[in-house]
Amino acid sequence: MSDSQLRTYDTGAAAAPLTTREKLLRAAREVFAEHGLAHTRISDIAARSGVNRERVYGYFGSKEGLFDAVVNDALDELAEAVPLTAGEDLVEYVDRVHEFHRLHPQLLRLLLWEALHYRTEPLPGEEERQGRYREKVSALEQSLGAAEGHLQAAPTLFILIGLAAWPSVVPQLARLIMGADESENPEIMREHVLSFARSALRPTKEEAGA
Amino acid sequence: MSDSQLRTYDTGAAAAPLTTREKLLRAAREVFAEHGLAHTRISDIAARSGVNRERVYGYFGSKEGLFDAVVNDALDELAEAVPLTAGEDLVEYVDRVHEFHRLHPQLLRLLLWEALHYRTEPLPGEEERQGRYREKVSALEQSLGAAEGHLQAAPTLFILIGLAAWPSVVPQLARLIMGADESENPEIMREHVLSFARSALRPTKEEAGA
DNA sequence: ATTAGACCACCAACTCGTTTGTTGGTCAAC
DNA sequence: GTTGACCAACAAACGAGTTGGTGGTCTAAT
Numbered sequence: 001m002s003d004s005q006l007r008t009y010d011t012g013a014a015a016a017p018l019t020t021r022e023k024l025l026r027a028a029r030e031v032f033a034e035h036g037l038a039h040t041r042i043s044d045i046a047a048r049s050g051v052n053r054e055r056v057y058g059y060f061g062s063k064e065g066l067f068d069a070v071v072n073d074a075l076d077e078l079a080e081a082v083p084l085t086a087g088e089d090l091v092e093y094v095d096r097v098h099e100f101h102r103l104h105p106q107l108l109r110l111l112l113w114e115a116l117h118y119r120t121e122p123l124p125g126e127e128e129r130q131g132r133y134r135e136k137v138s139a140l141e142q143s144l145g146a147a148e149g150h151l152q153a154a155p156t157l158f159i160l161i162g163l164a165a166w167p168s169v170v171p172q173l174a175r176l177i178m179g180a181d182e183s184e185n186p187e188i189m190r191e192h193v194l195s196f197a198r199s200a201l202r203p204t205k206e207e208a209g210a
Numbered sequence: 211m212s213d214s215q216l217r218t219y220d221t222g223a224a225a226a227p228l229t230t231r232e233k234l235l236r237a238a239r240e241v242f243a244e245h246g247l248a249h250t251r252i253s254d255i256a257a258r259s260g261v262n263r264e265r266v267y268g269y270f271g272s273k274e275g276l277f278d279a280v281v282n283d284a285l286d287e288l289a290e291a292v293p294l295t296a297g298e299d300l301v302e303y304v305d306r307v308h309e310f311h312r313l314h315p316q317l318l319r320l321l322l323w324e325a326l327h328y329r330t331e332p333l334p335g336e337e338e339r340q341g342r343y344r345e346k347v348s349a350l351e352q353s354l355g356a357a358e359g360h361l362q363a364a365p366t367l368f369i370l371i372g373l374a375a376w377p378s379v380v381p382q383l384a385r386l387i388m389g390a391d392e393s394e395n396p397e398i399m400r401e402h403v404l405s406f407a408r409s410a411l412r413p414t415k416e417e418a419g420a
Numbered sequence: 421a422t423t424a425g426a427c428c429a430c431c432a433a434c435t436c437g438t439t440t441g442t443t444g445g446t447c448a449a450c
Numbered sequence: 451g452t453t454g455a456c457c458a459a460c461a462a463a464c465g466a467g468t469t470g471g472t473g474g475t476c477t478a479a480t
Binding site: 034036038039109111112113115116117118119120123126129130133136137150152154155156157158159161162163166167169170171172173174176177178179182183189192193195196199200201202204 | 244246247248249319321322323325326327328329330333336339340343346347360362364365366367368369371372373376377379380381382383384386387388389392393399402403405406409410411412414
Binding site: 251252253263264266267272273 | 438440441442
């Protein structure tokens with residue numbers, strides 16, 4: 001966990017004035033999500049945050065340092081905002097993941113930029129992230145009752161996340177295939193995703209019969 | 211269709227010597243897929259293609275012009291390499307899409323760079339791409355027999371493509387969740403994807419009973 | 421109270437490498 | 451003799467990272 005979450009997604013709580021570091025992180029998240037690491041100018045971040053360009057180097061050392069901090073920060077929030085509790089209904093989980101990414105496409109863009117950038121090399125903070133998913137996998141193992149005995153926890157989690165995130169990952173493709181009206185209507189898209197998830201997760205004949 | 215496909219994925223055919231333009235396109239595809247639009251240096255492309263840097267401007271006008279040409283070219287190949295014929299088994303289609311992206315991750319990277327870059331603005335060549343997918347959708351409509359009456363063609367196509375491509379879109383995430391051994395084993399990953407597709411596509415009780 | 425010093429941010433100017441895009445000349449081939 | 455490629459050098463802009471100086475504020479010692 002990084003020490004300074006932004007909690008952009010929090011609802012209430014007394015709004016403490018942002019520190020300079022937080023202002024930078026918040027602005028950087030937006031700009032990086034928009035333009036990616038390479039196309040982002042430090043001066044844009046400075047301008048948007050209202051903080052002096054030079055401060056970036058004081059706090060984060062370099063552009064990449066800032067980028068990594070931003071990603072870490074955003075990941076913390078994601079983990080907190082979309083937990084997977086043991087025994088929970090999986091379709092509901094898919095719904096929550098889907099909804100989160102629909103409302104906060106920034107994070108996904110950030111992660112995609114990062115994924116493209118770091119190709120297959122290990123990511124910064126790889127172990128910590130692994131830990132997070134290990135927890136989710138074991139929570140999922142308990143959710144997979146007799147009805148879904150045919151599924152393994154890890155790959156199922158992986159694929160369900162994909163299913164939930166896909167519309168936010170490639171909205172252009174959705175538009176090309178489904179047309180703007182359907183693809184940009186949240187309720188319609190949500191229903192497609194959820195009904196697909198329901199289909200895939202419903203018990204097999206044997207499981208139903210048992 | 212762009213006039214000069216590279217047919218990187220072709221097996222046989224007499225290997226005509228590449229024109230300068232083709233050499234550039236081929237090299238550019240690799241470098242752009244690797245580094246994205248912003249981080250790619252024209253001189254890298256020139257070096258890899260063995261063509262003079264200056265020729266890029268003669269043929270494509272600018273870096274972006276070259277990028278667009280590369281994407282178009284690659285899309286043509288994708289469409290040709292992974293057709294969807296009417297009446298075909300959908301799981302097989304997923305298999306082919308999955309396999310293609312596993313073997314040629316370049317294209318997906320290219321499209322992701324592009325998607326991130328152009329955000330939600332219309333893409334270059336938007337109508338042409340729409341046309342391609344419209345064909346696929348109507349082919350799919352004929353594949354969806356009584357057994358899958360509960361599915362609509364367009365969103366189903368969209369989601370199935372996602373399912374098939376997901377492991378190649380975020381291999382890092384697969385590694386984090388499933389571990390390197392499983393996630394990098396083609397047969398294992400394939401089986402997970404296909405069995406998920408089978409699950410989702412199997413007939414409902416009513417359809418089976420009917 | 422006053423002052424010294426630590427801390428933090430602002431600001432402007434500067435270095436310096438990088439990269440795009442251009443141009444004019446040369447050369448071989450068809 | 452036209453076409454297409456090579457080549458070398460150039461202009462110009464751009465953007466990362468650095469530095470030195472200014473000034474405000476909070477605290478702790480005098």
